[in-house]
Amino acid sequence: MDKEKIVLENISKTYGEKVVLNIKKEEIHLNKIVAILGVSGSGKSTLLNILSLIDFPDPLHCDTNKTPSITWIFKDKIYEFKYSEIKMKRNININMKSKGSNCKLSIDECRAKLFGYVFQEAHLHPNLNFEKNIKTPLFINGETIIDVNSFKKIIEKIEINGHMHKYPENVSGGERQRASILRGLINESPVTIGDELTSNLDHDRAVQIIEMLHRKRKNRSFLWVTHDTQLTSDHAEKILTINQGKIKEVDNPGEIGAVVDLLKRSLTKNNDNNIAITFKKRKATFAEMARYFISYAMRDLFKKDDKINMIKPTADFGVSFFSLVLIFLFILTIMKMGYANKKFLEVKLSDPRINNIKLQISSELAEELTDSHLMEAKEKVGKRLRHITPIYRTNVSIKKYMEKGKCDKTFTLRNRSAFTFEANDPVLNSILIKKSSFINNENDYRGIIIDKNIFRKSLKYPEDAKFVCVSLNNMVAKELPVVVTSKPLPLDAFYMIRKELHLEAYQGQNINRNPQMSYILLYPKDIHETRGIIKEIKEIKSGNLMKFSVKAASDLDKKIEVLNELEDVIGSFSRITFKAIFILSLAFLVVTVYRNINKKRKEIGVFLANGMKKSYFYIFYFLEAFILWALTSVLSLLAYFYLINDFFNDKFTGSALDSALGKLPLSVSIKASYLNLPYSDVFYLYIFSLIILSFIFIALIAISSAAVPLETETAYLLDTNFANFFSNFFT
Numbered sequence: 001m002d003k004e005k006i007v008l009e010n011i012s013k014t015y016g017e018k019v020v021l022n023i024k025k026e027e028i029h030l031n032k033i034v035a036i037l038g039v040s041g042s043g044k045s046t047l048l049n050i051l052s053l054i055d056f057p058d059p060l061h062c063d064t065n066k067t068p069s070i071t072w073i074f075k076d077k078i079y080e081f082k083y084s085e086i087k088m089k090r091n092i093n094i095n096m097k098s099k100g101s102n103c104k105l106s107i108d109e110c111r112a113k114l115f116g117y118v119f120q121e122a123h124l125h126p127n128l129n130f131e132k133n134i135k136t137p138l139f140i141n142g143e144t145i146i147d148v149n150s151f152k153k154i155i156e157k158i159e160i161n162g163h164m165h166k167y168p169e170n171v172s173g174g175e176r177q178r179a180s181i182l183r184g185l186i187n188e189s190p191v192t193i194g195d196e197l198t199s200n201l202d203h204d205r206a207v208q209i210i211e212m213l214h215r216k217r218k219n220r221s222f223l224w225v226t227h228d229t230q231l232t233s234d235h236a237e238k239i240l241t242i243n244q245g246k247i248k249e250v251d252n253p254g255e256i257g258a259v260v261d262l263l264k265r266s267l268t269k270n271n272d273n274n275i276a277i278t279f280k281k282r283k284a285t286f287a288e289m290a291r292y293f294i295s296y297a298m299r300d301l302f303k304k305d306d307k308i309n310m311i312k313p314t315a316d317f318g319v320s321f322f323s324l325v326l327i328f329l330f331i332l333t334i335m336k337m338g339y340a341n342k343k344f345l346e347v348k349l350s351d352p353r354i355n356n357i358k359l360q361i362s363s364e365l366a367e368e369l370t371d372s373h374l375m376e377a378k379e380k381v382g383k384r385l386r387h388i389t390p391i392y393r394t395n396v397s398i399k400k401y402m403e404k405g406k407c408d409k410t411f412t413l414r415n416r417s418a419f420t421f422e423a424n425d426p427v428l429n430s431i432l433i434k435k436s437s438f439i440n441n442e443n444d445y446r447g448i449i450i451d452k453n454i455f456r457k458s459l460k461y462p463e464d465a466k467f468v469c470v471s472l473n474n475m476v477a478k479e480l481p482v483v484v485t486s487k488p489l490p491l492d493a494f495y496m497i498r499k500e501l502h503l504e505a506y507q508g509q510n511i512n513r514n515p516q517m518s519y520i521l522l523y524p525k526d527i528h529e530t531r532g533i534i535k536e537i538k539e540i541k542s543g544n545l546m547k548f549s550v551k552a553a554s555d556l557d558k559k560i561e562v563l564n565e566l567e568d569v570i571g572s573f574s575r576i577t578f579k580a581i582f583i584l585s586l587a588f589l590v591v592t593v594y595r596n597i598n599k600k601r602k603e604i605g606v607f608l609a610n611g612m613k614k615s616y617f618y619i620f621y622f623l624e625a626f627i628l629w630a631l632t633s634v635l636s637l638l639a640y641f642y643l644i645n646d647f648f649n650d651k652f653t654g655s656a657l658d659s660a661l662g663k664l665p666l667s668v669s670i671k672a673s674y675l676n677l678p679y680s681d682v683f684y685l686y687i688f689s690l691i692i693l694s695f696i697f698i699a700l701i702a703i704s705s706a707a708v709p710l711e712t713e714t715a716y717l718l719d720t721n722f723a724n725f726f727s728n729f730f731t
Contacts, residue, residue: 004030004221006051007071010061012245013046019062020046022245030074030191030221035236037226042242044225045195051223052115052193053107054609056092057083072114074190079105079114108613112140117609118184118194122176124168125607127299130179131164132292137187139292140612144284145186154182167299183610194224297623321632324693328636329644331685332677336640336648340675344652347670350526352386352427353490356553357522357533364545369517377520377548380540381533387427387523392420392515394502396448396495399469399477401461418448418472418495419518420502427523428496431487438481438498445498447481454494455484472497472505491521621697629690637682649675 006028013021020043028034038044049055050070057068072079078097094105105113116137124133138144145151155161158178163171168179184192224236239250284292301317313321349355359377361367369390378388396418421428424440428449432439438447448470455461461468463484471477489496506515522537524530530552540547607617649672 003073004075005073006030007073008068009070010064010066010068011050011057011070012062012068013043013050013055013057014062019245021050021057021242022062023247024061024064026247028223028240028247029238030072032237033222033224034238034240035224035226036240036242038242043245044242047242047247048193048195048223048225052117052191052609053081053092053111059083072191079110106613108608111609112137112187112612114189114191115609116184116187116189116192118181118192119609120195122168122173122180124176124180124183125296126168127296128292129165129167129295130160130171132295133168134179134183134186135292136183136607136612137189137610138281139284139289140607140610140616141187142284142289143281144288146280146282150280158182187610188220190220192220192222194222194226293619293623296620297627300620300624301627317628320628324628324632324689325636325639328632328686328689329639332636332640332682333644335681335685336644336677339677339681340648340652343675344670346526346528347674350524352430352523353488353492354553355524355527355530356490357524357530357537358391358551358553359520359522359537359548360551362542362546362549365542365547369520370514373548374517374520376540377522377537381522381536384524384529384533384536385522386525387425389422389425389521389523390420390499390517391491391519391521392499392502393417393518394420394497394505395473396497397471397474397477398450398459400459401465401468415474416495417493418497418502419491419493420499421449421490421496422499427490431489432483432485434483434485436481436483439483445500446478447483447498447501449483449485449489449496451489451494452484452486455482472501473508475505475508618698622694625694625697626690629686629693633686633689645676646672 008023008026008028010025011021011023012019020041036044036047046055050057060067068083070081072081076098080093080095080097082093082095084091084093092107094107094110096103096105096110124130125136128136132139135144152161155164158181160171160175160178160182163175163179168176181194184194241248241250300314302311302313359369359373361369361373371390374388374390378385382388394417395415397414397416423442423445428439429435432449436447437444439449448468450459450468455465455468456463459468461482466481467479468482469477470480503515522533524533534550534552537548537550538546652675653670653672
């Protein structure tokens with residue numbers, strides 16, 4: 001194989017009318033320290049950027065009009081960069097040839113395999129401490145160092161060993177530069193690229209770094225842009241100059257032997273003959289990679305204030321955090337109001353006093369209701385019911401109350417109809433506050449339930465009276481226990497007695513037949529079940545005739561129409577709310593991009609130069625989005641459950657809404673838990689919000705990385721104004 005070298009063909013780079021590079025065909029021999037000299041603006045950095053895939057050459061050479069190519073020839077591998085322009089979009093094909101096999105590489109993979117970077121500025125990432133900054137090229141490949149001791153020796157030699165857990169803003173510029181140089185060398189890439197790497201170092205420190213580079217250069221190359229003619233003279237093994245866009249090789253004015261002597265003296269002085277930048281690597285564990293990614297995300301959200309020795313949230317985090325908490329609370333409030341309103345009305349409209357179904361035998365059939373009809377209806381629709389009961393009507397006469405607890409000789413209210421109920425009737429149990437044993441006790445069934453107005457105004461009984469004088473079906477009057485209620489009773493009844501008491505009175509009249517049912521009363525579980533129950537009951541036939549006539553207690557269609565309208569209003573309001581939140585999110589994105597674009601560009605640029613894939617950026621910023629989301633979720637949920645949720649539950653269950661709705665004559669007990677938003681709704685809201693938030697962060701990365709100018713000499717690493725960002729991004 002040919003000697004190791006770079007072959008450049010048809011490489012030109014122009015800015016406007018200025019030709020910075022004009023190379024038809026040149027070869028640069030590798031495995032040396034190659035210094036590149038030239039006046040400011042001559043194209044030194046541009047050449048390095050093109051060689052290392054940070055920048056692209058012109059799609060066609062300015063003179064030959066041919067497409068450019070760069071070939072890196074190493075001892076065992078050849079990398080071919082073939083450029084083209086397809087539909088105004090830059091394109092590059094990278095092929096790697098090795099021992100008769102070919103494979104294609106992405107730009108990221110090629111950077112990670114071929115190059116180590118040392119820039120004029122340190123460009124250490126502010127979210128990573130010194131150690132993680134230095135090891136970033138290893139983490140990019142999922143690797144880390146096996147021999148920790150060799151790493152310690154190197155950082156001691158360049159005197160940054162006390163700064164490994166510090167962040168870049170807390171150390172000097174020279175120390176940052178030394179860490180940056182070690183980062184460029186740690187991956188032991190076949191080519192190290194340095195752009196004025198010693199400009200921020202004093203002469204002695206610069207000599208030390210060049211010595212280390214020279215010691216490391218076995219089977220490796222170092223391409224070095226510099227203005228330091230003294231260092232070039234003393235240490236460069238090959239010198240290239242750039243003038244009017246063309247490369248020219250000049251003889252090295254220094255002696256190579258001088259470099260070796262200087263290196264020996266330095267090693268003797270340091271009394272360590274084993275110092276060399278050589279590291280054995282291994283695959284990083286999942287925990288090591290996780291710590292790397294999480295430390296980045298946490299540092300972007302929280303900074304340590306050394307003055308007060310505390311961790312403080314960044315300004316961007318603070319604004320984002322409280323904005324998101326308010327957004328979450330706003331959405332939860334809207335959802336709670338809508339859901340609680342709907343559930344409240346469902347309960348009210350499902351009140352058994354206005355949501356019940358009466359079954360009687362169809363007028364076309366000459367039959368009476370019997371227990372068999374009751375069982376038939378129960379079998380057909382029992383799963384949809386909260387209760388089913390036969391209803392009997394009996395005549396009740398009640399004597400007026402006299403002083404000293406005596407009953408009047410005459411009955412004030414005669415032959416009024418009382419309806420029967422069964423033991424453990426769930427409807428009555430949900431209505432009555434004060435209860436007596438005769439309501440649910442299987443054996444003690446003698447008693448009566450009376451409406452409060454009748455009890456006090458017509459019968460004149462005192463409020464604490466516990467018994468009344470009652471005659472059933474004109475039988476002898478008895479004193480019966482009484483329960484008085486101010487709440488409306490089912491069937492608009494004034495009196496209700498147990499079915500067993502009615503049957504006892506009926507049989508006391510010596511009638512040789514069973515008492516006739518007035519009707520069968522069905523109590524649907526809720527308003528939504530009522531329509532289905534009616535439909536199924538009407539399907540019960542006797543021959544070709546419908547067996548039951550069905551009568552709902554109130555206009556079912558109007559009640560369901562109210563609920564449907566309410567649901568539509570809630571749905572419309574929710575959609576408007578989500579649209580507003582989406583617009584706010586977009587506004588937040590634009591503001592965030594505007595505030596952070598240059599910062600993100602620098603951070604992304606350094607990572608890209610080291611070969612990091614964009615998927616890694618998405619991991620960084622997804623973790624950042626997740627941490628922000630988790631913290632805002634916890635706070636907003638606590639605020640919701642302990643403030644908003646309880647507040648609205650109190651308003652609904654405290655009958656405040658009854659008053660607001662005009663004091664409806666309904667007072668069904670509503671449990672606060674029934675009004676709570678389903679956990680599934682809250683879960684979906686927060687999962688959806690995590691997706692939206694992640695999208696915002698990922699969009700920020702995508703826009704920021706797209707904004708990195710590929711057509712400027714400064715490549716990824718120097719600031720441009722916001723207008724230039726947009727012009728580069730959209731073109």
